Amino acid sequence: MEILDPALQAYLEQHCPPEPKMLITINRETHLKVLKANMLSGHYQGRLLSMLSKMLQPKCILEIGTYTGYATICLAEGLVEGGEIHTIEVNLEMEEMIRKNFKNSGFEDRIFPHFGDAAQIILELSDKNYDIVFIDADKKSNYAYFQLIIDQLKPGGVIIVDNVLWKGKVYNQANDTDTRTIREFNKLISTDDRVEQLILPVRDGIMLIRKKQL
Template identity: 90%
Template structure:
């Protein structure tokens, strides 16, 4: 769901950098071959992720929720020289498409895909120190992921969390389980004095979380 009115979103799309050809192909194939293609970051959000990564020039990125690899490639565009991105996908059926997309992206040697339970894999990667983290997986575990990685996030590092406005339901009277959990996550982050935080009304809502300097 787009939070912004469609004419405004179309204007924004038209006035950011164009979607790279490789990502256009992934976008098209995702819509043709994969269930729930709305989960794809897409043109505008993809350029936002790319821009943030280029501004931070991270040496090490963690992504939780690979899907078809679109956002992974956007984030990889900003990696520092010798940098790496570790991305985790729970759906093993996506592996063939993901690996193909990474191979075709030109970033294959910088991207390290992991398949399985994210919380287990995060613990297995406990020797990593992250400059940038993108959380876009099962929403009920957002806070669990945050708690698992906050100590591995470098001071000044940034966590990006997707879908925090949840189709506008978090600020409505909706009271279903998913909405309550996302609302609770937003409240917990808002009250956490270890970090600075800001929600952007991009697509379904993105929270930027910056770990304070020591």
């Protein structure tokens, strides 16, 4: 289920930059070959990620949850000269497709894929200071990831968290475990005085979390 009406979604896509050909290919291949293809960021959300990255001009990005690399490439579009993006995927079966997509993207030299447990890999990357972090992995770990990376996020840096409206369940009466977990995450972030946050009703809900300046 999408939060936005399909007609509105179509209108938004008609009035944003076109989906790059390379991403059209990844989009199509993901839907043909990969389970749960709805996890893909897609055209409109991808252009949002690209624009945010271009506005922030990041030197270092962390992505938790690579999937097929669509969002990774969108974020890489805004990297400054010499910038890099580190992306983590737990599913080793995705590695061949991910590496192929990065090789064909034109950003291969800036993208550093990591495969395995995200929490462990984040600790191994503890020398990095991030301008952007994109969290789109196992939802039960959202807050754990936030706590792990908040000190590595530069002041003024932004964390982007996907699926925070959870098919509309978080603001309805749903009370299943996943919904409660995401609802609690949203509440914890809204009361954390280290950051300021805003939820955008894009696809399944995107939260922007900006770390306050010192």
